[in-house]
Amino acid sequence: MTDRYQKFARSGLGRFVVGRLGLPDPYPLRRFHPGQPVLTGPALLGAAPGGRLVEQAQAVLKAVQAETHTERVPDQRYAALILDATGITSSEQLHELYDFFHPAIRSLAACGRVLVLGSRPEEELDTAGRIAQRALEGFTRSVGKELRRGGTAQLVQVAVGAEHGIESTLRFLLSARSAYVSGQVVRIERAEQTEPADWDRPLAGSVALVTGASRGIGAAIADVLGRDGAHVVCLDVPAQGADLSEVANRVGGTSLQLDITSADAPRRLADHLATRHDGVDIVVHNAGITRDKTLAGMDEARWNAVLAVNLTSQERVNDVLLGEDVLRRGGRIIDLSSIAGIAGNLGQTNYATTKAGVIGMVDALAPELRRRGGTINAVAPGFIETRMTAAVPLFVREAGRRMNSLAQGGLPVDVAETIAWYANPASAGVNGNVVRVCGQSLLGA
Numbered sequence: 146m147t148d149r150y151q152k153f154a155r156s157g158l159g160r161f162v163v164g165r166l167g168l169p170d171p172y173p174l175r176r177f178h179p180g181q182p183v184l185t186g187p188a189l190l191g192a193a194p195g196g197r198l199v200e201q202a203q204a205v206l207k208a209v210q211a212e213t214h215t216e217r218v219p220d221q222r223y224a225a226l227i228l229d230a231t232g233i234t235s236s237e238q239l240h241e242l243y244d245f246f247h248p249a250i251r252s253l254a255a256c257g258r259v260l261v262l263g264s265r266p267e268e269e270l271d272t273a274g275r276i277a278q279r280a281l282e283g284f285t286r287s288v289g290k291e292l293r294r295g296g297t298a299q300l301v302q303v304a305v306g307a308e309h310g311i312e313s314t315l316r317f318l319l320s321a322r323s324a325y326v327s328g329q330v331v332r333i334e335r336a337e338q339t340e341p342a343d344w345d346r347p348l349a350g351s352v353a354l355v356t357g358a359s360r361g362i363g364a365a366i367a368d369v370l371g372r373d374g375a376h377v378v379c380l381d382v383p384a385q386g387a388d389l390s391e392v393a394n395r396v397g398g399t400s401l402q403l404d405i406t407s408a409d410a411p412r413r414l415a416d417h418l419a420t421r422h423d424g425v426d427i428v429v430h431n432a433g434i435t436r437d438k439t440l441a442g443m444d445e446a447r448w449n450a451v452l453a454v455n456l457t458s459q460e461r462v463n464d465v466l467l468g469e470d471v472l473r474r475g476g477r478i479i480d481l482s483s484i485a486g487i488a489g490n491l492g493q494t495n496y497a498t499t500k501a502g503v504i505g506m507v508d509a510l511a512p513e514l515r516r517r518g519g520t521i522n523a524v525a526p527g528f529i530e531t532r533m534t535a536a537v538p539l540f541v542r543e544a545g546r547r548m549n550s551l552a553q554g555g556l557p558v559d560v561a562e563t564i565a566w567y568a569n570p571a572s573a574g575v576n577g578n579v580v581r582v583c584g585q586s587l588l589g590a
């Protein structure tokens with residue numbers, strides 16, 4: 146799981162060779178530690194005329210105690226460049242992007258953040274507005290590919306009436322919590338807002354279920370949700386019992402040994418959550434397996450196993466938790482998809498089928514969760530440094546690590562922080578999203 150190339154690239158000789166040959170330069174990403182401020186330097190905030198988010202963005206920057214400039218100060222390094230682009234309603238006005246970012250982009254600090262705040266194109270009143278708002282996506286994704294030294298760029302599309310629902314998303318995207326998220330489009334819809342009493346422990350008093358929690362990404366999710374104050378019910382197969390107890394003890398949660406594909410799993414799980422915890426607030430469907438083979442060589446058992454764990458079991462669990470209201474009002478369902486489910490991947494017809502199916506689940510259930518005051522969203526990780534990816538053959542592994550804008554693999558904590566953002570009570574308007582945690586992989590949109 147060590148990235149020897151990254152170590153080499155940061156050495157004296159490595160820097161020289163990497164610079165001379167134009168090789169990938171995996172800059173060490175800043176990651177979140179409790180107590181760290183959202184921004185470690187000033188933010189430059191601009192707005193196209195008529196923008197409806199600039200005041201709200203300013204209020205968030207004030208709340209996180211960030212120094213905010215509305216005029217660029219020469220020679221100043223900025224931790225974030227933020228443009229309220231909601232006022233852009235024609236292609237001529239797209240020039241505002243150039244006017245704001247062109248002079249400022251070189252002043253972005255290491256691991257800096259570029260944020261474009263836009264509207265939902267489908268909500269624009271006329272054709273010109275829809276075109277202009279959709280255009281912001283191409284701009285943002287390209288900036289993400291041009292940034293160096295760990296910088297990231299995102300577009301946040303905020304529905305009319307959802308202006309007050311942007312704080313959790315801005316806190317996430319501006320901070321080191323989103324270290325490995327870049328080139329993403331996040332949609333925020335109108336929702337009843339609840340602000341956490343304490344932004345350092347936003348999940349205090351809530352109960353979270355994490356499947357596949359004994360190791361890898363699942364263990365990191367349990368750690369982060371526990372850190373944020375949730376009681377975490379850690380679930381995994383009985384064979385993983387010892388590791389599972391260790392994680393549950395570490396996060397001050399409880400463990401539940403269960404094979405989620407077994408016939409009685411949804412019943413046992415629902416009974417456990419209802420009787421021991423009086424319901425559940427956050428359900429993270431993380432358990433997943435791969436059984437790779439090209440389709441021609443794939444035996445039926447590989448197909449069936451992957452479909453059962455990664456997709457069918459989740460549907461069965463959701464049916465019971467929603468059908469019997471074990472998921473409390475305002476509850477969150479969070480699924481693990483994969484960039485393979487978006488772009489497809491050689492040798493993974495079974496896996497990619499399930500991971501695209503998960504995106505279908507998010508689309509299909511988002512309206513129902515909205516009616517319950519809750520949300521459903523998915524994370525689509527790219528190359529994450531885990532036991533799963535350590536087992537990948539060397540050359541494929543190296544290609545996976547480097548073929549993204551940040552030229553490195555992500556860490557399990559990067560996926561976990563994204564899930565914690567979805568779970569935050571203030572993220573009630575973040576519904577029906579699939580956010581990739583992939584360093585802006587070259588695979589997929």
Ligand code: NAD
Nearest residue numbers: 357361362381382404405431432433481483526529531533
């Ligand atoms: P992992 O193999 O390290 O962990 C998966 C966990 O799920 C294991 O603890 C396993 O015991 C558990 N599990 C498997 N079948 C189960 C069952 N029937 N019942 C209960 N638990 C079961 O994998 P990981 O790399 O941590 O991946 C976690 C999730 O992230 C998976 O859904 C995976 O598809 C997804 N993902 C991972 C990557 C990556 O790069 N590692 C990339 C994209 C998506």
